Amino acid sequence: MIDTSVKYLGITLKNPIVVGSCGLTSTIESLKKLESCGAGAVVLKSIFEEQILQQTDSELQEVQKNSLLYSQMSESFDYIDTYIKDKTVDAYVQLISQAKQSLLIPVIASINCVSDFEWTTFAKKIEKAGVDALELNVFLSAADITETNFEQTIIAIINKVTASVSIPVCVKISSSFTKISKTIQTIAQSNVKGIVLFNRFYSPDIDLESLQIVNSGRYSNPADYTLPLRWIGLNANKVSCDLIASTGIHTGDAVVKQILAGAAAVQVVSALYTNGYDHIQTMLAQLEAFMNSKGYQYIDQFKGKLAVTETNASAYERIQFMKYYAEIGK
Numbered sequence: 001m002i003d004t005s006v007k008y009l010g011i012t013l014k015n016p017i018v019v020g021s022c023g024l025t026s027t028i029e030s031l032k033k034l035e036s037c038g039a040g041a042v043v044l045k046s047i048f049e050e051q052i053l054q055q056t057d058s059e060l061q062e063v064q065k066n067s068l069l070y071s072q073m074s075e076s077f078d079y080i081d082t083y084i085k086d087k088t089v090d091a092y093v094q095l096i097s098q099a100k101q102s103l104l105i106p107v108i109a110s111i112n113c114v115s116d117f118e119w120t121t122f123a124k125k126i127e128k129a130g131v132d133a134l135e136l137n138v139f140l141s142a143a144d145i146t147e148t149n150f151e152q153t154i155i156a157i158i159n160k161v162t163a164s165v166s167i168p169v170c171v172k173i174s175s176s177f178t179k180i181s182k183t184i185q186t187i188a189q190s191n192v193k194g195i196v197l198f199n200r201f202y203s204p205d206i207d208l209e210s211l212q213i214v215n216s217g218r219y220s221n222p223a224d225y226t227l228p229l230r231w232i233g234l235n236a237n238k239v240s241c242d243l244i245a246s247t248g249i250h251t252g253d254a255v256v257k258q259i260l261a262g263a264a265a266v267q268v269v270s271a272l273y274t275n276g277y278d279h280i281q282t283m284l285a286q287l288e289a290f291m292n293s294k295g296y297q298y299i300d301q302f303k304g305k306l307a308v309t310e311t312n313a314s315a316y317e318r319i320q321f322m323k324y325y326a327e328i329g330k
């Protein structure tokens with residue numbers, strides 16, 4: 001009997017396929033379908049710092065226009081400001097409570113944040129709602145030339161949040177860092193229980209007919225899995241927290257490869273948008289078929305088997321690249 005269970009941020013999951021934060025994890029109906037199709041856990045759609053602030057600003061502008069209803073006293077506006085923020089957070093807290101009542105699999109909340117000042121109170125509310133873990137999607141743009149130390153900002157956010165909650169916290173980062181390995185290893189020394197590699201941003205493209213800048217596509221493709229594979233393989237033996245693969249995981253074989261490289265689990269989003277919820281079952285069947293074919297009964301028997309060690313480091317690094325191109329030139 002094959003056992004696909006894994007530890008994820010210290011929590012036991014029945015299998016390593018976690019549905020990543022996206023629109024599919026934003027309603028109870030959809031979450032239930034994901035559970036019935038076999039998901040090991042779900043990361044709820046993020047609550048966005050920008051979303052809260054934008055909503056606050058526009059509703060406050062409406063309020064300010066109506067001088068009959070509200071006095072211009074600043075205390076009123078302070079109150080309204082808090083109320084509007086609470087409403088947005090309350091809706092999220094309600095989603096968590098309902099998800100916890102409706103599902104048996106672990107439910108992970110997600111906060112998309114850019115700073116360390118607004119979030120600790122939200123994190124506490126989210127914890128109180130009963131969520132199993134919290135994922136911080138720290139949105140720092142590589143195009144931002146004013147940000148001098150991305151790692152420090154991420155660690156400041158982690159420290160503030162982990163000081164106020166006791167549930168496991170992980171962080172999801174982008175791949176746009178000058179020294180990704182150093183960033184991963186530095187973040188791993190903080191209080192995080194895991195690092196999700198990587199967040200994916202829409203890339204701009206240009207439409208030659210309309211001469212407009214457009215999105216190149218919202219979904220990853222199955223070849224993209226090699227991006228997290230490389231950085232997980234390079235770092236799995238260097239960190240004590242979980243590394244979780246996200247981006248381009250579309251097949252059970254891609255799940256197996258991430259685990260061989262050292263991932264604790266994977267997150268899947270685009271594959272479910274393009275193939276439907278049932279695709280989780282297909283991926284799980286592929287994972288089990290691999291385990292059967294190799295005689296593995298537990299995930300730990302092959303987890304990290306192909307992560308970088310002293311002897312195989314060159315397979316992940318430049319020497320392999322040079323060898324490949326030298327052979328093409330022959």
Ligand SMILES: Cc1cc2nc3c(=O)[nH]c(=O)nc-3n(C[C@H](O)[C@H](O)[C@H](O)COP(=O)(O)O)c2cc1C
Nearest residue numbers: 020021022023046137199200220247248268269270
């Ligand atoms: C439609 C859509 C909505 C998403 N919404 C969120 C979100 O709210 N928060 C977040 O952290 N990531 C969000 N993501 C990013 C995914 O969680 C994931 O990191 C990314 O899509 C890469 O995984 P994939 O290749 O399996 O799609 C979204 C992705 C898609 C396609």
